[in-house]
Amino acid sequence: MVSRTLTAILVMLAVLGALPGAEAQRPDKVPRIGYLVVSPLADPPSAERAAFLDGLRELGYVAGRNIVVEYRSAAWNRELLPELATELVNLKVDVIVAVPGAVDAAREATKTIPIIVPSLTDPVEEGFVKSLARPGGNITGPGWSAEGLTGKRLELLKEAIPKLSRVAILWNPINEGAKRQWQEAQSAARKLRVTLQSLEVRDPNDVPKAFAVMAQKRPDALIIVASALTTAYRPIIIEFATKQRIPTMFALKADVEAGGLISYAPSLTDTFRRAARYVDKVLKGANPGDLPIEESTRFELVINLKMARALGLTIPKTLLLQADQVIE
Secondary structure, three states, rough: HHHHHHHHHHHHHHHHHHHHHHHHHOOOOOOOOEEEOOOOOOOOOOOHHHHHHHHHHHHHOOOOEEEEEEEEEEOOOOOHHHHHHHHHHHHHEEEEEEOOOOOHHHHOOOOOOEEEEOOOOOOOOOOOOOOOOOOOEEEEEEOOOOOOOHHHHHHHHHOOOOOOEEEEEEEEOOOOHHHOOOHHHHHHHHOOOOEEEEEOOOOOOOHHHHHHHHHOOOOEEEOOOOOHHHHHHHHHHHHHHHHEEEEEEEEEEHHHHOOOOEEEEEEEEEEHHHHHHHHHHHOOOOHHHHOOOOOOOOOOEEEEHHHHHOOOOOOOHHHHHOHHHHHO
């Protein structure tokens, strides 16, 4: 009789353990991090995702051991993002890391689960947070300061190519902070006496149109304002610019490693590593609305000398000495 009773109790405990919510009552519950991204998930991980995982590891979190990371990738199909974000919410993850480009989908999917955004750009202007010091709501993360960057990139191009007079700018007006970057470029162009040519790319159909314009009237250089679209089309943009012998200025180090000429921006890997600290604080009970958005402090200038030689350019030594990395 005792044996049957004990068996019944054990069965009941097993059933209770399988019920929804039973896991949440366990003191040793493993935290679950949702990771929402527009781009495909590479293997091995991209430098940014690797930096995030390294940041977690430095804080004692190891994926597959004491945390679970639920990855959801739209593989460049932005229409999938709302569904993927909802999946993460339904999984009841403890925090969502929404990579830029996926922030709107995450915000629409939940107002309660903390959302950490690596490289928040213009978060107040875009309506993501109330202020940098006290974000409010459920969104926070390390800042990725874009203020003045487009103007600085134009200055660097002028230093690399002293005879620079016409510059095309490939940009998506609907992207976060893009309009302000275009205005900064116009202001810098007036000071440098450079003529700008605006090439708007709102969807994939606009890319070949922009190429046709540049092929007809070749600019002295091309600045690519970072967006999900320009990142997806990076190989095609680089191939076109190389064939047309157009020097390029990108936003990210990875763009130059892929064949672009120059990039200047906050360190994206550093920003993703810092995002891990926000995740740690939230998992330990911090309110995301109380976590200040820290601006970028580390910037990187990367120059591709191999590409410069292919374009017949001689990069001034003064500029090379400023570079954080020179690709031979």
